[in-house]
Amino acid sequence: MxxxxxxxxxxxxxxxxxxxxxxxxxxxxxxxxxxxxxxxxxxxxxxxxxxxxxxxxxxxxxxxxxxxxxxxxxxxxxxxxxxxxxxxxxxxxxxxxxxxxxxxxxxxxxxxxxxxxxxxxxxxxKVDPREAVGIVAAQSIGEPGTQMTMRTFHYAGVGAIYITLGLPRIIEIVDARKKLSTPTMTIKLLEEYASERNKAEELAMKIQETHISDICNIKASTEDKSVWLSLNEKELERRYIKREEVKAKMKDMGTDVQVDEMGDGQLRIHKEGIESFHELSKLERDVSKKLIEGIEGIKRVLARREPGGEYVLYTVGSELKRLKNQKIEGVDFKRTTTNNIAEIAEVLGIEAARNAIIEEMINTLNEQGLDVDARHITLIADAMTMDGEVKQIGRHGIAGEKASVLSRAAFEVTVDNLLEAAVHGETDALKGVTENVIVGQPIKLGTGAVELVVGK
Amino acid sequence: MKKEKVPILEHELVPKHEVLGEEAVAELLDTYKIKKEQLPKIKLSDPVIKEKEIKADVGDVVRIRRESRTAGKALSYRLVIE
Structure with a gap:
């Protein structure tokens, strides 16, 4: 082409x-x-x-x-x-x-x-050469950060979806946490689904995980060594699940599993070779954990009408990879995001992760009524994604990988760093800021970076 | 179910990636007076490369056309590493 x-x-x-x-x-x-x-x-x-x-x-x-x-x-x-x-x-x-x-x-x-x-x-x-942009960025985010509430949780719209916001969220981002306290996805829908409430809600139910235990009562019967399911018709209807689908899913459990429809609308699940009570209760556990529909890990899905009139799905739990692989019809994956940056890096790559860091930080700050110049946040995102993977700003990330021994020691766990450096016989070139402050030399920044030579 | 690939490059969070030719790389390094290794990195295992969205190998330089909040459009470069 x-x-x-x-x-x-x-x-x-x-x-x-x-x-x-x-x-x-x-x-x-x-x-x-x-x-x-x-x-x-x-x-x-x-x-x-x-x-x-x-x-x-x-x-x-x-x-x-x-x-x-x-x-x-x-x-x-x-x-x-x-x-x-x-x-x-x-x-x-x-x-x-x-x-x-x-x-x-x-x-x-x-x-x-x-x-x-x-x-x-x-x-x-333009920024002058040798200007300390990192410090300026740190101060520019740090100062308004003091005005943020320490523990702020917030509702996302009408429904009861909690999202970590404020300072805890900022910390989560710069720490590059893999496990978030409130992971959530924002799933955008294709046109015909986004405009109709019914279709959006049906799709929401398709994405939300549904286990057997959610839609029926489970009873283990010692008499015939089987597990009995009495399906809750209301729940089935609410979740747009058909009886036949449940039956088919139960049959998937193994070739030795037999599913019978009993006269009173109950399903009987019988597995060959069950002798002891212990085996029976194991079968009961397996049955109740069986996923009937949805994506494992998506606890709740809410459809919400956005100001533009478009229905958007918000989830409790984030599984971008599974969502991508399952290819559920109606989901507009190209516009679907998550607040879990590690997931974005894994599924969409480092550049997408960089964009996500910027978006998330700016949104979090704006939500608190703070206005920080995008350039400071961009710099942080750049530093975090420099090496092709998302690194935290801290002991195990950017600050922990500095070349200078003194700088590392000044940051955190001083003794460990000095001991480690001594064992390996490291040298310090005294090129950075911290090291030079420690030894009492001018720092190589701003005007300190320029040396004058008199004469020729 | 029909297996249709989702093109990652079309996701709204993913900017345009393209592999740079040798001459362009030399020109880039000369402009900034740097070595290849001083560029930011992108891993060979990065989804954009791994899922064959672009053909790149270790040592290649990838040009990224970013949408910038301040400049509108911005170019950035990453070196492909293991």
């Missing part, structure tokens, strides 16, 4: 070149051929379309002819000029919008002037 697009792109280039040839006569065509033909076309189709827009082409030719930047400024001119500025995407979009609004009043000089001023301002706003 990609190769074909590239090939087509090449054809397009050639076609354009032919047009240009006709238009510009011989003198510059030779030059263009030399410039363009050796181009190895390994760019993606997307980049190709960016590179070879009509405007870009017209511009290049106009430039060669030396008749650029005259007369009226067109939409395309603004587009092209801004694209070449090297500014971040977001600023470009804003700038284009604003420039296009005043296009008729612009002159070429003014346009250039505005652009260079914007670029200069942008350069000024």
């Amino acid at each position: 990609g190769r074909r697009l590239v090939a087509r792109g090449k054809e397009e280039v050639m076609e354009k070149l032919r047009d240009v040839e006709l238009e510009l006569e011989e003198e510059i065509t030779e030059q263009i051929k030399e410039d363009f033909l050796p181009l190895e076309l390994t760019v993606t189709s997307e980049e190709m379309s960016e590179l070879f827009t009509e405007e870009a082409y017209a511009e290049d030719i106009a430039m060669m002819l030396g008749r650029a930047e005259e007369g009226e400024i067109k939409q395309g001119d603004i587009e092209r000029k801004v694209n070449k500025s090297g500014l971040p995407e977001k600023i470009k979009v804003e700038l284009k919008k604003k420039l296009k609004a005043v296009r008729t009043e612009l002159s070429w000089e003014k346009l250039d002037d505005i652009l260079s001023k914007v670029v200069a301002e942008y350069e000024k706003a």
Whole structure:
């Protein structure tokens, strides 16, 4: 696919070149051929379309002819000029919008002037080299953190789903915990399911785990050495489960298991070779634990109508991997997330985990009415996912892996760290901040990072 | 049940990944004056690579087109490790 697009792109280039040839006569065509033909076309189709827009082409030719930047400024001119500025995407979009609004009043000089001023301002706003961004990030999250309530749990909407929020949640995230206190998934649905309450609720029941013990009374009978199930019709209906499904699931338990429908609507489960009471009670336990429907580990599922009118499922318990593998119809997996970052890393990869850390932290802070700049949180997420796996910020993660002995010892478990370092004969290069503070040297940060040399 | 693969790259949390050509890698390292090993890492066992969403091997550099809250779009790179 990609190769074909590239090939087509090449054809397009050639076609354009032919047009240009006709238009510009011989003198510059030779030059263009030399410039363009050796181009190895390994760019993606997307980049190709960016590179070879009509405007870009017209511009290049106009430039060669030396008749650029005259007369009226067109939409395309603004587009092209801004694209070449090297500014971040977001600023470009804003700038284009604003420039296009005043296009008729612009002159070429003014346009250039505005652009260079914007670029200069942008350069000024960049972080200085050697600035201690990590400390700034830590303080920026730490200070508002003091205003957070220590123990805040919260309801998710109408239902009784508890979610850890506030400071405990932030700690959970930066500690990269694998076991959360309140794991939950947000399952988005495909269109036809998301718009109808009934369908969303039916799906909710399909995802929620249902064991035999949830839908019937279980009795072990010593008389005929069998387990008797009296199904609760109301529960079956509520959970959209048919009698036949239960029977089929029970038969799955093994070839030596026999399921009979008795006259009074009860199911009798008999297993061959059951002699003792002990064996019978084991069968009873196995039966009651049998999963009839849903995903193991999803304790509850609630369908909730979002402000946009879309029904979304919220769960107690998170099993992203099982949800992905089971492929339940109606679930829009592409928009489904969990608050368990370890699961996201496992199922969707490190980049998704990084995004999830940022989302979760910003949401937690915002929910508490705190506004922390996204850049600080992005930095933390970057540091945590640097090595291709989610690492905690702490003794067993980033702080514990520092190269410097003194720095590690200053952080936590001082004696252990020093002893360990002594045993291995480690050296300390005194390059970091902590080590240099300990030995009383200027730290290599900000102005401390610059050394002056007098003379030549 | 029909086994249909869920393409991970299409998940809203997963940005676009692509393997970088040799020349592009050299250019990247030259721009930042760094060695390959100084790039952030991505594991070979990462779902994006493991489930054959992209073809990458140890030592390759993967370019990631992130959606950035501050910049709109941002490019990032990761070195594939064991």
